[in-house]
Amino acid sequence: xxxxxxxxxxxxxxxxxxxxxxxxxxxxxxxxxxxxxxxxxxxxxxxxxxxxxxxxxxxxxxxxxxxxxxxxxxxxxxxxxxxxxxxxxxxxxxxxxxxxxxxxxxxxxxxxxxxxxxxxxxxxxxxxxxxxxxxxxxxxxxxxxxxxxxxxxxxxxxxxxxxxxxxxxxxxxxxxxxxxxxxxxxxxxxxxxxxxxxxxxxxxxxxxxxxxxxxxxxxxxxxxxxxxxxxxxxxxxxxxxxxxxxxxxxxxxxxxxxxxxxxxxxxxxxxxxxxxxxxxxxxxxxxxxxxxxxxxxxxxxxxxxxxxxxxxxxxxxxxxxxxxxxxxxxxxxxxxxxxxxxxxx
Amino acid sequence: xxxxxxxxxxxxxxxxxxxxxxxxxxxxxxxxxxxxxxxxxxxxxxxxxxxxxxxxxxxxxxxxxxxxxxxxxxxxxxxxxxxxxxxxxxxxxxxxxxxxxxxxxxxxxxxxxxxxxxxxxxxxxxxxxxxxxxxxxxxxxxxxxxxxxxxxxxxxxxxxxxxxxxxxxxxxxxxxxxxxxxxxxxxxxxxxxxxxxxxxxxxxxxxxxxxxxxxxxxxxxxxxxxxxxxxxxxxxxxxxxxxxxxxxxxxxxxxxxxxxxxxxxxxxxxxxxxxxxxxxxxxxxxxxxxxxxxxxxxxxxxxxxxxxxxxxxxxxxxxxxxxx
Amino acid sequence: xxxxxxxxxxxxxxxxxxxxxxxxxxxxxxxxxxxxxxxxxxxxxxxxxxxxxxxxxxxxxxxxxxxxxxxxxxxxxxxxxxxxxxxxxxxxxxxxxxxxxxxxxxxxxxxxxxxxxxxxxxxxxxxxxxxxxxxxxxxxxxxxxxx
Numbered sequence: 014x015x016x017x018x019x020x021x022x023x024x025x026x027x028x029x030x031x032x033x034x035x036x037x038x039x040x041x042x043x044x045x046x047x048x049x050x051x052x053x054x055x056x057x058x059x060x061x062x063x064x065x066x067x068x069x070x071x072x073x074x075x076x077x078x079x080x081x082x083x084x085x086x087x088x089x090x091x092x093x094x095x096x097x098x099x100x101x102x103x104x105x106x107x108x109x110x111x112x113x114x115x116x117x118x119x120x121x122x123x124x125x126x127x128x129x130x131x132x133x134x135x136x137x138x139x140x141x142x143x144x145x146x147x148x149x150x151x152x153x154x155x156x157x158x159x160x161x162x163x164x165x166x167x168x169x170x171x172x173x174x175x176x177x178x179x180x181x182x183x184x185x186x187x188x189x190x191x192x193x194x195x196x197x198x199x200x201x202x203x204x205x206x207x208x209x210x211x212x213x214x215x216x217x218x219x220x221x222x223x224x225x226x227x228x229x230x231x232x233x234x235x236x237x238x239x240x241x242x243x244x245x246x247x248x249x250x251x252x253x254x255x256x257x258x259x260x261x262x263x264x265x266x267x268x269x270x271x272x273x274x275x276x277x278x279x280x281x282x283x284x285x286x287x288x289x290x291x292x293x294x295x296x297x298x299x300x301x302x303x304x305x306x307x308x309x310x311x312x313x314x315x316x317x318x319x320x321x322x323x324x325x326x327x328x329x330x331x332x333x334x335x336x337x338x339x340x341x342x343x344x345x346x347x348x349x350x351x352x353x354x355x356x357x358x
Numbered sequence: 359x360x361x362x363x364x365x366x367x368x369x370x371x372x373x374x375x376x377x378x379x380x381x382x383x384x385x386x387x388x389x390x391x392x393x394x395x396x397x398x399x400x401x402x403x404x405x406x407x408x409x410x411x412x413x414x415x416x417x418x419x420x421x422x423x424x425x426x427x428x429x430x431x432x433x434x435x436x437x438x439x440x441x442x443x444x445x446x447x448x449x450x451x452x453x454x455x456x457x458x459x460x461x462x463x464x465x466x467x468x469x470x471x472x473x474x475x476x477x478x479x480x481x482x483x484x485x486x487x488x489x490x491x492x493x494x495x496x497x498x499x500x501x502x503x504x505x506x507x508x509x510x511x512x513x514x515x516x517x518x519x520x521x522x523x524x525x526x527x528x529x530x531x532x533x534x535x536x537x538x539x540x541x542x543x544x545x546x547x548x549x550x551x552x553x554x555x556x557x558x559x560x561x562x563x564x565x566x567x568x569x570x571x572x573x574x575x576x577x578x579x580x581x582x583x584x585x586x587x588x589x590x591x592x593x594x595x596x597x598x599x600x601x602x603x604x605x606x607x608x609x610x611x612x613x614x615x616x617x618x619x620x621x622x623x624x625x626x627x628x629x630x631x632x633x634x635x636x637x638x639x640x641x642x643x644x645x646x647x648x649x650x651x652x653x654x655x656x657x658x659x660x661x662x663x664x665x666x667x668x669x670x671x672x673x674x675x676x677x678x679x680x681x682x
Numbered sequence: 683x684x685x686x687x688x689x690x691x692x693x694x695x696x697x698x699x700x701x702x703x704x705x706x707x708x709x710x711x712x713x714x715x716x717x718x719x720x721x722x723x724x725x726x727x728x729x730x731x732x733x734x735x736x737x738x739x740x741x742x743x744x745x746x747x748x749x750x751x752x753x754x755x756x757x758x759x760x761x762x763x764x765x766x767x768x769x770x771x772x773x774x775x776x777x778x779x780x781x782x783x784x785x786x787x788x789x790x791x792x793x794x795x796x797x798x799x800x801x802x803x804x805x806x807x808x809x810x811x812x813x814x815x816x817x818x819x820x821x822x823x824x825x826x827x828x829x
Contacts, residue, residue, distance in 0.1 A: 041561060041564070041565065042561045042562050042565055042632075042633075043472075043632055044565055044631050044632050046565070046631075061476065064565075064630055064631055065567060074567065075596070145476060145477060145498075145499060146477070146498075147476045147477050147478075148386060148476075148477055148478050148479065148498070149386070217477070217498055220498060221477075221498070222385070222386065222479075223385075247394075250392075250393065250394060251391045251392040251393060251417075253416075253571065253574040253575055253628075254570075254574055255569050255570045255571035255573075255574040255575070255628075256567075256568070256569040256570055256571075257567075257569040257571045257628075257630050259569075260567045260568075260569045260630075261567075261630055269596055271596070273826055275826050275827045276744055276745070276827050277827075277829055280826055284596045285596065286596060287569070290570075290587070291587060292587060292589060295589065337386070337389070338467075339630040341412075341571045341574075341575050341627070341628030342391055342392060342412065343384050343389035343390060343391040343412075344391060347385065348384070348385060348391075351385065547781065548781065550783075552780075552783045552784070552785055553783065554783070555781065555782060555783030556782065556783025556784070556821055557783070558783075559782045559783060585736070605782065605822070606736075606739050606740075606743060609735070609739060609778060609779075609782070610735065610736055610739065612778070613735050613774070613775060613778065616774060638778070641777070641778060641781050642774055642778065645773075645774055645777050646774070649770075649773065650770070664770065665767070665770055665771060665774075666767075668763065668766035668767060668769070668770055669766075670756065670757070670766070672766065672769055672770060672773075673773060674769065674773070674791070675769065675772040675773045675776050675789075675790070675791040676790070676791070677773060678773065678776040678777045678780050678786050679780075679786040679787065
């Protein structure tokens, strides 16, 4: 394990950014989101959750796939280059890491999504333990340990020191590059400090209101029973059909592919889509989900039933609590799970 | 609050209304959700407190299509939205039984979080009857306090007043919360140089994630099909590109509700990225007031909207350059 | 790229002209052999009030450097009142564009009757000059549309 004083972090970021892109939580116009580090970026490592999850580092909100350019009577097709440079993501939380695991299931299984795979290959993730978990967090429910974020490098911000622990080969390599800034911390004191912080985090997590949410009855085998439940009828009513929950979610992976007519060619791009939108999975015959109830149901069924059915029981919710914080109608996955519990009692 | 519940139960029992549209307590101290109550026992979860900021007028569009009357609780500012919808024939007056409820300013959980208060267990002082000027917030990291005013939604600082514009009956007192000039922020931007203005909006709008929450919550955005959802028109861009799309979306949206926007502030309340969207709407309102005479959308049922009427001697568009 | 860089700036300007007055005014300018810049691309609309704010933003997005809307003089609208509505809309829109930091000279409304070929040509001259002095529109442009 290594450590570095908080005041030296800027030097660390400079050093990392000298030869590769560095993404980290940056405050812009009063909101914290993951962004590229620059000299004048307002880095914010104290805010627990970025508004958007950092998934767009690997799966951007919109990306061009290829461009068609008209050249006289000929048409030139230029595929977009895959990510070739290495980059570092700093400060990802345990829940977001689990989110990446979910995305991996989708994009890295056959057929592999080459754009996503290239980003995953070139990215080194430096995680950070959650110093002060909040009431909206429920990662424990999904088996995530916020105190021990497993990534290429795991870090803990304790007081004025950042403890740095490489966990993989990629993480080792990054650590070696930063050797002159990181200070060795193999002593028992450092181990104890991290252990103590972990203990503190876990104690708080135990106390959080959602930590003991039971997912009993939610798995890949309850499809028809849950699908046809009358509970949805009441539950969806406040839903405004906006895409906030899907766009802040670390695991929502649905996208749309569209063409943008540039006037002299076409850019084919893909962008995040939301199952809450009326044109989601629109086909020539129209839409197969015609009411908001069906669209609302889709989101939660996907997270808690369809996804586990296809992925060895893995839920596609990680309990980050962003939807809990951001839904304009105060709906969220926790309320859904609870509503079913009440109904079944 | 008990008075509200009792009255709702009464009206439900005597058959005046078929359902009640109000707020249901959430599972956290600050997240009540809009909900329908149809049976007496449903009211166990009924809540009306400082966190009931949601403007229920928009839900009345759907409720107007249901059979029988819906009892709806509207705060003074919500009644402007309802009346505007009524003017536009988007809600049915005969299907609504409006109880105007008192309001002492609504709270914004984002403001509380912005003060560095996190890990919230309980909040005291948000109740509607509570006269306390401060909120006592119990968190996992100790007890915190914050002035009620500091946690209030932006819109409450420029409150339109305590009067309900339309109602069948009124319950509860409202409090004066206005302590800022409605157009102060707009004026600040107007005074900037074009470069500064552009930089300001670029910075704010580049946060936009195109979630459409502002549009979907807006009572004035009541089109059955939004132009930004149309597949036949290439404005249906879900792409999040910094260059222009966001500006286009927000300018067009603000323009489309210009003259109809009551300045209810829901767009700014729901924006997950905290974009001050009201700055667009207020700019239009300010211009309308200055150029075509004071106008408050939703204040009455008769007056024609500023964009659906004209005067022979209206200012020429060139005035924009002259005013600078 | 180097060849392009040497070229002088030729603005792209969209002129929305109402069918009844301004388009006829442009016609008169032509038949009277009055010249106006070839940088002006005219789009004929039934009435100035047909111009949706989106048309204007879309033009800018696609690379226009200036947009001018021409209609019948107030009081002369073929549809009685279309241009009065257009006047209010355009005033508000231009004010909004100014508010978000777009140079206010990039948009203009001018009333041109069917008899005003001279005014049409003059207005267009002036507008082209104005846009030339303002330079390329970069604030409302969608970069994807750039060649």
